[in-house]
Structure formats: C-alpha cells, structure tokens
Amino acid sequence: MNNTGNKFSVASSKLPTEAEVAVWNILETVPDPEVPVLSVLDLGIVRDVKVESPSADYPKGLASITITPTYSGCPAMDAISMDIRMRMMEHGYGKVNIISVLSPAWTTDWMTESGKQKLAAYGIAPPAHSNVEGAPVICPQCQSDNTKLLSQFGSTACKALYQCNDCKEPFDHFKCH
C-alpha cells in the first residue's frame, strides 16, 4: 500500500501487463476536476487497473479501474468516473468497468511527490506525511514557515485556509488526511 512515487505501485502487488501500463498512462492525463493541476494518479485515488485479453467485443480488452473517494462526501467522484470513461473512449476503449471501493481508506500519503510539487507550484500548500506530527505549513508564495490557520475548512472538503505572516498572502492548504 506504499506509494513510493512510482505511479504503478498502488494496491496491486503484481507487475502490470503492457495493456495495463497503457491504461495507467491514459489515467495520468485525467485531471482532478477540483484541483486540475493534479492527475487522478497524483491524487492517489486510482487503486487498481486490470485489463482482460482482447475479444471481439473488446478489441483492446475490457478494462476495470478501481477508484476510491478522498472524502465520503466528495462531490467530484461522479465527475471523475465520467472523465475517466470519456478519456478511455477517446483512446478506443468501449465500455469500461469503474469500481468504487472504500477500503483501505484514502490518505494524502498516497499523493505522489510530483503531485505535491505541482500543488505547491499552483499555490496550494501540499500535505505533510501523516506520520509527521505538527509539520509547519509552508507558504507556497514566499516559502516562509511563519504561517497561521485562518479556517479549518476551505473551498473544498480537502483544504483548509491559511495566511502567511510574512508576505500576508492567504492560501489554501491541502489537509493531511
């Protein structure tokens, strides 16, 4: 269950087949609808990809993609499923199985390192690893760690609102979850 930065090292322990790597590469291009700088892979919500052998009905093989929600009430899950279906269709896949699972529960520890860097560059302070207690929230504008919490809740379920005490800029923090 570790995500060591390799986009394929998720729930499945066995190495992906060539057909599955092709699907992973397509998923890399599907953005999160609420934080579009992240792909669904950066976010760590794709847990597994399986592709069956090609058949008459499925010349590219029937693909099954397992996803998990970030928060129980995340309103983006339906949009994400739809975006994945559309992108797969563009690449010549017909029907795609999208399976939603709750267990194991999503954590920001599954976010990729490159995803965290993209978040910071986009102006959102990325989450620290959940085993780091009381890690400072770094201002994405001036890199200062002299920041304060304005509100525990922000523009989406996954964010909190902070302000930098040095450059005074308010910013979103992707909460450690």
Added chain:
Amino acid sequence: MNAHPSNNYSTIELIKYTLHLADSNLILAQRNGEWCAHAPILEQDIAITNITLDLIGQSRNFYQYAAQLINQSTDRPNNEATEDSLAYLRTERAFKNLLITELPAGDWAQTVLRQFFYSYYQLGLYEQLQNSIDAQLAAIAVKSIKETKYHLKWSSDWVLRLGDGTDESRQRMLKALETLWQYTGEMFTPVEYEINMGIDFVQLKKGWEQHVFAVMQTATLLQAGDITQLNNVYMQAGGKTGVHTEQMGFILADLQYLQRTYPGASW
C-alpha cells in the same frame, strides 16, 4: 456487564441498523445545512457546510449498503431500493435517526454543542464498528473516522470559545446544554435491532462522558455537583424506533418535497 457483545445479528437487524446510521447522518446534515449562507461569518458558513457534506457522504455510504442488503433479501424486481428511495420516499415512522439530530438548529451555540455531542458519539461508535464482523460497515467506519476527528476538533474549539467567552455566549451555551442534554441518553440505550450488532454501549457511554465532561469543564460549563445533576435528567428516546418529535414531519416535508412532487426528478 457487557464485555462480550453479541455478534449474532439477523439480516433484518443489519438492515435496520444500517438505516439507523444513515438516517442520523442525513437528518443532522439537513439541519446543519440550514446554516448555508446564514452562518455568523463566511469561514464558519463554509465549515458547517463542509461538515454537512461529510455527513451526507457517510449517510450515502450507509444507504447504498442498506439498499444492496434490501435488494438481496427481497424479491421486488420492479421496486428496487436505492439510496435515493431510502432517503426521499420513506415516511416519518420508518426513519430511525436519533432525536437529537432532528431538533431545530437553534442558535450557533445549540448547533455547535449538538455537533460536539454527536461527533464524540460518532467517533466512539466508528472506533468500535471498524472491528465489526460486517466488512462493509467496518470499511465505512474506517473511512469516516478521520473526517469525524476533524469535526470534533472544530466543534470542541467552539464549545471552549463560547463556554469560556463572554457572558452572552456562556449563557447561550448553558441554555443549549439544558435543551440538548435530555436527548443524549438515546445514543447509549440500545433498541432491539442494535443488541446483536457487537457494540459495547457501556464502553461507548463511558468514553463519551469522559471526553465530553473534560471539554465542558475546561469551557467552564460544569461546576462541582453539575455532573450528578446531569446524571439525574430524564432522557428522551424514540427516534431509533421511529417515534419522533413534532419537528420530524417538517424536516421531511423540506427534504422530500421535490421527489414527492416530481417523482424521479434529477439534474
């Protein structure tokens, strides 16, 4: 006393229990949602509605599971249960939510104190449910624990801030406590369909009281002798078996109006 809770539940008990968990979350979400665009300041408007969104998400997970259980155990090909039919098309007596969730939102003090009581109860309950022999209840519980801890942090902060705040905020918190306390006992008094679900209600109550009293003491809302007085309050019950307060009909009228007027409407 109840060290080894029974796990021999029937399917109908599991369905009722799952509906009970779903209903409590949904009805509290509906109440908290009344603050949308009305909260004291923008940040808190966003906070209470974010908490509401989590509660709706958790209730959807429970409703989806209840629908699956119902459809597996009954032969109703033309009348499939769905998360929507369970939320929008059941009548008042079929709802199994705790009475405390259906009380009016009241003022901000009543809203945050109720959320505080409920979140501590939820956390203790989910911590037990994560070990449920039912894999789906366990999965929903694990998923919900992190969200609930965050709600608790927020509502505890507010209890401290208002309880140990101005004379006015303190008076309002004491009034909220007087209103709400009589509805807390229902959380820890199992009804027939809960008895075999593997929940240790004695432990649940003990942990809840310990934490709740500690925060209320720091918030200067409890003086010496108050706890004895609280323990002697007559406790209201009935929600879990469908016997509701007069508030419930109004909530369902609001919640179900659209689907009952325009069946199947969607966007």
